[in-house]
Amino acid sequence: MVKEHFNSIAERYDLVNRLISLNLDRCWRRKACEEALKVLSPSEDKISVLDVACGTGDMLRCLRKKLAEKGIDAEFYGLDCSENMLEVAKKKVPFARLVHGFAEDMPFRDESFDLITVAFGVRNFSDREKAIGELYRVLKPSGVLAVLEFSRNPSFLGKTAWFYTKSVVPLIGGLVTGDEEAYAYLVRSIRRFPRPKELSKEFERAGFSTLRLRWFFPRIAFLLLLRKGR
Template sequence: MVGELFNSIAERYDLVNRLTTLGLDRRWRKKACELALEHLIAERPKILDVACGTGDMIRCMKKGLEKRKATAEFYGLDCSERMLEVARRKVPFARLVIGSAEEMPFPDGSFDLVSVAFGLRNFPDREKAISEMHRVLKKDGLLLLLEFSRNGSLLGRLAWFYTKSFVPFVGGLLTGKEEAYEHLWRSIKVFPSPEELSEEFREFGFESLLLRWCFPRIAFIMVLRKV
């Protein structure tokens, strides 16, 4: 069902993201990549973006590494073939594979860094996906999360109201698939807090290195390490 949902909005997915976040999603990705790369020690890392969508996170990570005069091998995994079609045009240098986060087609200990941007909420079996991310990471490998969650601050409550009331309207107007953007706020509503999520990851063998909220406190960044 998730794959079908994203297939239906693939061609306008980036446009809706830019408009509904007022371009902030690019800033969030850039900051997330910067924070992860500060902790990355591999000289030529293998990097996997899970739920890679149209490839924005891969492209952002590549730009971050270029600033450091470094290179990497990039891989992307997604359950939506149409999202991957868009990604192949944007990040032709990456190896893109269709598949699920719960059953990744990669050997144990394959990657130095695994990232997930706005995908963790959509995994049907989050625990299995976390276990798989742990499996495909090398020892001391990094996991980068960029995700939506509710924040109790005044700014966070305003951002939540905006997300619930405005985003489905704009998303539906541009794609004809308002239900896809209704899914967005409904999935955020039941998603764990970053602190609760950090505890879940600890139980699967990760240690949390940092947690940072992004303006306007509707998205957060978390960097973890496989132990």
């Protein structure tokens, strides 16, 4: 079902993201990249970077820019289950090796990547425990995992953002893409998703250590930074 939704909205996915987030999604990705690179300690001259649930490639573009600013050479990989999203990504991120596949069974060798990012994708994993295990498997020892996600926050700003998300987002998404159900699913997935601290514990049980948990304005998106190992 998730794959079908993303295939349906792929062509207008970026436009809707800009509209429903008031362009904040770009800001969230940029900050997530910057925070991840602060704790990254590459052991080699050239690093390997993987974006899981890469969608149309926005996170890969951001990672490439931020790594270049730091003078870090990298090879980039993207993984996504939606063929249509990957077709869009091919045009936006020709520098990346894009792979069709699922987070629960990634076609990569053990300990392949120095940095892995997942932007708004963990909610969509069909088997989160298995996917977390796969993220741990393909990440190098002491490698960094950056998870950018949506959740509900009890603050006034958070409640306001959640009201907007559940009331307005499906309407805008449906009007622009013709698939209102895809954005109704977004609301349902946020509602049933673990809160950030609970999610952090799930990763810790798999062998990760939590480095940082940070909410982004207006407290509907958060960043969870983790390292492989204790």
